[in-house]
Amino acid sequence: MNKAIKKVSLAPYCYSIPSVHETARLTCFLLLPQVLMLVLTASYRSLAVLGVALLAGHAAQLSDTFFRKQKYVFSWDAVLQALLIGLFIPSGYPLWWLFLIVLCSLLVCKYTFGGFAQSWANPAAFTLIMLYLFGSQCFPGFIADIEHLQSPNAVPLLVRDGLIPLNRFDSVVTGFLNEKLLVKAGITVPDGYVSLMLDAGGPIPAFRFNLLTLIASIVLFSSNMIEPLIPTVYLLGYGALVRYFGLYPYGGLLNQGDILLALFSSGTLITAFFLLPWGGTVPMSIPGKFLFALFAAIMAAVVNGFGTSPIGSMFVILAANVFSPAIQCIEDALYYGMLDKRRAS
Numbered sequence: 001m002n003k004a005i006k007k008v009s010l011a012p013y014c015y016s017i018p019s020v021h022e023t024a025r026l027t028c029f030l031l032l033p034q035v036l037m038l039v040l041t042a043s044y045r046s047l048a049v050l051g052v053a054l055l056a057g058h059a060a061q062l063s064d065t066f067f068r069k070q071k072y073v074f075s076w077d078a079v080l081q082a083l084l085i086g087l088f089i090p091s092g093y094p095l096w097w098l099f100l101i102v103l104c105s106l107l108v109c110k111y112t113f114g115g116f117a118q119s120w121a122n123p124a125a126f127t128l129i130m131l132y133l134f135g136s137q138c139f140p141g142f143i144a145d146i147e148h149l150q151s152p153n154a155v156p157l158l159v160r161d162g163l164i165p166l167n168r169f170d171s172v173v174t175g176f177l178n179e180k181l182l183v184k185a186g187i188t189v190p191d192g193y194v195s196l197m198l199d200a201g202g203p204i205p206a207f208r209f210n211l212l213t214l215i216a217s218i219v220l221f222s223s224n225m226i227e228p229l230i231p232t233v234y235l236l237g238y239g240a241l242v243r244y245f246g247l248y249p250y251g252g253l254l255n256q257g258d259i260l261l262a263l264f265s266s267g268t269l270i271t272a273f274f275l276l277p278w279g280g281t282v283p284m285s286i287p288g289k290f291l292f293a294l295f296a297a298i299m300a301a302v303v304n305g306f307g308t309s310p311i312g313s314m315f316v317i318l319a320a321n322v323f324s325p326a327i328q329c330i331e332d333a334l335y336y337g338m339l340d341k342r343r344a345s
Contacts, residue, residue, distance in 0.1 A: 024076035050086035056102035057082025237297025
């Protein structure tokens with residue numbers, strides 16, 4: 001009997017965890033509030049940059065299917081990559097140059113690193129590094145100087161100097177926290193840290209809306225979209241290194257570094273939750289993932305330092321991606337060694 005197959009189904013089987021396709025789609029929707037905030041804050045130039053990045057990502061996907069003579073299939077992975085790239089690009093980047101670099105970089109990733117969703121190196125991080133190398137003048141520098149770094153609370157000084165805009169809700173929220181919640185613990189939060197969470201300002205969208213990033217990460221964890229091990233180890237390790245050694249190179253004391261400035265700048269949160277655990281770039285075992293995240297935390301402390309780096313997080317990701325195959329080789333050796341012992345027994 002010859003019958004045309006109309007539909008292929010996995011029933012009665014189903015995924016025990018969300019598929020890669022579903023994870024990418026939900027992640028895109030979780031990033032949409034950040035795009036909406038760009039609209040509400042009239043950041044039209046950043047929206048234009050984001051739109052060009054999405055267009056270039058789609059063009060790369062179409063070009064790849066054309067050259068391979070394959071049927072075009074819509075990919076949420078490609079959309080997510082382009083969206084993350086767009087969020088990390090400064091608003092002043094030339095649009096035509098941006099389109100060309102993103103298109104070429106993603107195609108290089110496709111043919112050199114192993115594909116859009118199976119690359120051993122994170123395509124978004126690689127593309128952003130290429131954008132930086134070809135247009136470093138468009139990226140801002142470190143916003144904190146020696147005077148700021150000699151203080152254990154650098155954010156109020158950055159607000160004083162106009163480097164971080166003070167949100168109109170900052171004083172109200174800060175006063176409530178100090179008077180109602182933190183007073184019994186003898187802790188006070190200076191003005192500026194709430195602004196750093198709500199909207200840190202600046203030309204790079206990924207650095208601005210840290211509270212939205214935290215909310216999105218909670219949804220990802222609760223939906224089993226990503227494992228919490230790598231982001232947790234990365235943030236805790238980086239925060240601990242900043243706290244203990246952050247001010248020491250600038251004439252400060254040990255154990256006086258500003259953890260919140262480090263975590264809420266440089267795109268640290270989006271890096272931890274959306275880029276560092278990228279599929280195909282991380283080890284498989286729990287010890288391997290721990291070492292991977294710890295190495296990334298050490299690299300972040302070296303490259304980003306106290307925070308406010310415009311591109312350092314991308315170099316951290318690429319360095320961790322280079323380190324990951326060594327861990328995976330050890331994992332494979334231990335796994336096959338265990339199999340050989342079982343066969344021998």
